[in-house]
Amino acid sequence: MYKYTDFDAAFVAERNRQFRGQVDRRIDGSLTEDEFKPLRLMNGLYLQLHAYMLRVAIPYGTLSGRQMHKLADIADRWDKGYGHFTTRQNIQFNWPDLRDVPDMLDALAEVDMHAIQTSGNTIRNVTADHFAGAAADEIADPRPVAELIRQWSTDHPEFQFLPRKFKVAVTGSPNDRAVTRAHDIGLRILERDGEQGFEVIVGGGLGRTPMIGKVLRDFLPRADLLPYLEAIVSVYNLLGRRDNKYKARIKITVHENGLEDFGARVEDRFAQIREQFTGVDQQMLAGIESGFALPDFREASEAGYLDARQHYPALRSWADTNLAPHRIPGYAIVTISLKAHGATPGDATSAQMRLMADLAKRYGHDELRISHEQNVILPHVHKDDLASVYSALRAAGLGTANIGLISDIIACPGMDYCALATARSIPVAQEIATRFDELKLEHDVGPLKIKISGCINACGHHHVGHIGILGLDRAGVENYQITLGGDHTQSAHIGERAGPGFSAEEIVPAIERLVLAYLDLRTEPSETFLQTYRRLGLAPFKAALYPEAQADAA
Amino acid sequence: MPRTFSPKVVTANDLLKGDVIYQTATGWTRALSEAEVLTDEADADLRLIEASQQTGRVVGVYLADVTLVDGTPEPGHFREDFRARGPSNYAHGKQEAGTHV
Numbered sequence: 001m002y003k004y005t006d007f008d009a010a011f012v013a014e015r016n017r018q019f020r021g022q023v024d025r026r027i028d029g030s031l032t033e034d035e036f037k038p039l040r041l042m043n044g045l046y047l048q049l050h051a052y053m054l055r056v057a058i059p060y061g062t063l064s065g066r067q068m069h070k071l072a073d074i075a076d077r078w079d080k081g082y083g084h085f086t087t088r089q090n091i092q093f094n095w096p097d098l099r100d101v102p103d104m105l106d107a108l109a110e111v112d113m114h115a116i117q118t119s120g121n122t123i124r125n126v127t128a129d130h131f132a133g134a135a136a137d138e139i140a141d142p143r144p145v146a147e148l149i150r151q152w153s154t155d156h157p158e159f160q161f162l163p164r165k166f167k168v169a170v171t172g173s174p175n176d177r178a179v180t181r182a183h184d185i186g187l188r189i190l191e192r193d194g195e196q197g198f199e200v201i202v203g204g205g206l207g208r209t210p211m212i213g214k215v216l217r218d219f220l221p222r223a224d225l226l227p228y229l230e231a232i233v234s235v236y237n238l239l240g241r242r243d244n245k246y247k248a249r250i251k252i253t254v255h256e257n258g259l260e261d262f263g264a265r266v267e268d269r270f271a272q273i274r275e276q277f278t279g280v281d282q283q284m285l286a287g288i289e290s291g292f293a294l295p296d297f298r299e300a301s302e303a304g305y306l307d308a309r310q311h312y313p314a315l316r317s318w319a320d321t322n323l324a325p326h327r328i329p330g331y332a333i334v335t336i337s338l339k340a341h342g343a344t345p346g347d348a349t350s351a352q353m354r355l356m357a358d359l360a361k362r363y364g365h366d367e368l369r370i371s372h373e374q375n376v377i378l379p380h381v382h383k384d385d386l387a388s389v390y391s392a393l394r395a396a397g398l399g400t401a402n403i404g405l406i407s408d409i410i411a412c413p414g415m416d417y418c419a420l421a422t423a424r425s426i427p428v429a430q431e432i433a434t435r436f437d438e439l440k441l442e443h444d445v446g447p448l449k450i451k452i453s454g455c456i457n458a459c460g461h462h463h464v465g466h467i468g469i470l471g472l473d474r475a476g477v478e479n480y481q482i483t484l485g486g487d488h489t490q491s492a493h494i495g496e497r498a499g500p501g502f503s504a505e506e507i508v509p510a511i512e513r514l515v516l517a518y519l520d521l522r523t524e525p526s527e528t529f530l531q532t533y534r535r536l537g538l539a540p541f542k543a544a545l546y547p548e549a550q551a552d553a554a
Numbered sequence: 555m556p557r558t559f560s561p562k563v564v565t566a567n568d569l570l571k572g573d574v575i576y577q578t579a580t581g582w583t584r585a586l587s588e589a590e591v592l593t594d595e596a597d598a599d600l601r602l603i604e605a606s607q608q609t610g611r612v613v614g615v616y617l618a619d620v621t622l623v624d625g626t627p628e629p630g631h632f633r634e635d636f637r638a639r640g641p642s643n644y645a646h647g648k649q650e651a652g653t654h655v
Contacts, residue, residue: 026569027569027570027610029609029610032609033569033609033613033614047567047572047613047614048572049574049633049636049637050572050573050574050637050640050641050646050647050648051571051572051573051647052572080644080646094646095646096572097570097571097572098569098570098571098572099570344643344644415632415633415636416636416641416642416643417641424636424642426641426642426643427642427643430643473632473633476631476632477632478632
């Protein structure tokens with residue numbers, strides 16, 4: 001696994017030392033809140049509704065067992081014994097005291113982790129396909145490139161005060177699991193004439209003005225990556241609007257200036273700076289790549305697993321939903337659901353974190369991944385070990401067989417925690433999952449992505465959910481709008497608003513009507529919700545959502 | 555006719571713990587029921603200014619609407635209701651035993 005260099009360790013230690021001094025000066029009154037706020041945000045510390053929140057980066061979603069253990073220790077010592085995994089492959093601690101945060105950051109540094117650039121108008125934690133390095137459909141592991149971007153963007157002197165935050169995602173697979181088209185820059189590794197390069201997508205994003213990213217270069221040679229990224233961010237840095245926060249993201253810059261104009265400026269800038277990149281970046285990339293070498297896979301029989309499948313229906317059901325094809329025969333990618341029916345999406349207790357870390361160490365080449373869908377992945381498990389892994393997970397409340405199904409819901413923290421939220425999201429997710437578990441329908445319903453945001457900023461990705469739910473404040477009451485037909489994959493699409501919103505009491509029954517209507521409308525069980533929606537459009541689903549309107553019109 | 559001024563309390567987050575606090579006549583409390591209720595606009599503005607000067611103790615001071623039930627302030631908006639109570643997924647925050655002062 002990739003190890004940070006002494007340079008990284010020294011940088012993080014120095015930053016932590018500075019932040020400790022800044023916290024001391026805030027507490028003794030030398031710094032006002034206005035002075036302190038940008039400093040704490042640069043180090044991932046927010047002030048939320050009920051407490052401070054520390055957002056820790058998990059670059060490209062990759063963790064070792066030792067790192068996961070440290071997160072568990074931090075949760076126990078300085079928080080309330082749990083952590084919340086987010087849609088940006090971060091973990092958030094919801095209850096730290098201000099005085100303890102410097103110690104928490106020092107504890108993170110012991111395992112090469114930090115909270116730098118998890119907030120503020122900088123290039124944020126670089127995300128990647130959570131199956132990276134393991135997926136059968138992968139062209140190349142995106143993580144070496146993501147790590148190169150992390151090193152380039154961390155404390156980049158030109159990009160510490162961008163017009164707005166800036167998010168980069170990378171995938172190395174044609175099946176996009178990193179939502180690259182909803183990022184400021186999305187990178188897809190492609191192969192052309194035996195050479196690897198990148199499709200560079202720019203100006204995607206959700207939030208109040210959702211946009212699907214546009215292709216700026218359909219094939220960028222590999223060696224041009226950093227200078228080209230630097231050119232894009234540099235053009236945005238000058239051209240992006242600073243007069244209006246809501247028009248400051250690069251998606252608006254591209255939209256207002258046009259892709260052609262924006263692209264021409266990028267090419268000009270690229271031509272200017274290309275030769276400054278002498279190839280050192282490529283040498284560094286080669287060094288980084290060696291840190292992502294595949295583990296020593298073992299060969300073993302699958303007979304025991306196949307036999308266990310025959311005898312244990314629960315194992316079979318879990319394996320059918322929670323496993324993905326691995327590049328190495330005999331191996332599987334295990335997704336551990338953090339979506340037990342009725343639980344908070346993305347939360348793991350310290351005991352669960354330790355168990356997952358121990359399973360990774362014992363059965364998974366000591367690797368864990370965090371997905372933007374708020375689950376944890378053991379990327380390399382031999383099928384021979386699946387029965388043991390499953391029984392250990394199940395005993396810890398981590399054996400839910402629901403990956404990709406209706407209860408595998410993305411939900412932002414919403415108004416239960418977030419100071420920006422306009423309504424709650426967690427209880428809606430909990431109630432939908434509980435309801436469909438009672439109905440025993442979710443395996444029959446099949447693949448269905450519900451994504452819930454508690455405000456227009458769309459951390460819960462509602463625009464790209466097959467069913468999206470957006471919580472708003474309508475005249476002092478929580479109100480939930482439904483969007484339909486969104487898609488987060490390579491065929492990314494923004495969902496269509498179904499109609500007037502629903503109250504907190506009405507939203508779960510409305511989702512139930514919608515899903516039952518789908519079961520009636522599909523041509524056969526293999527036609528997914530999204531396929532049915534694409535075939536029929538909004539009308540029949542709208543009829544199910546608003547039966548009164550139908551009755552009135554009749 | 556002057557518009558009526560709805561009752562308010564001064565609220566903020568505690569600098570060290572980050573939790574929700576309310577201004578009293580003499581200091582701060584963690585319970586909304588103990589907050590000083592402000593029914594006069596000029597008085598409320600003054601108390602807000604006084605609170606915002608205490609930068610070594612509190613963060614993010616503002617006036618929140620309350621409704622009076624038998625003379626005791628209760629949240630005027632659902633956001634304030636969550637702030638006064640804590641999150642709905644766990645009994646954390648002010649719902650935890652021992653946090654009521």
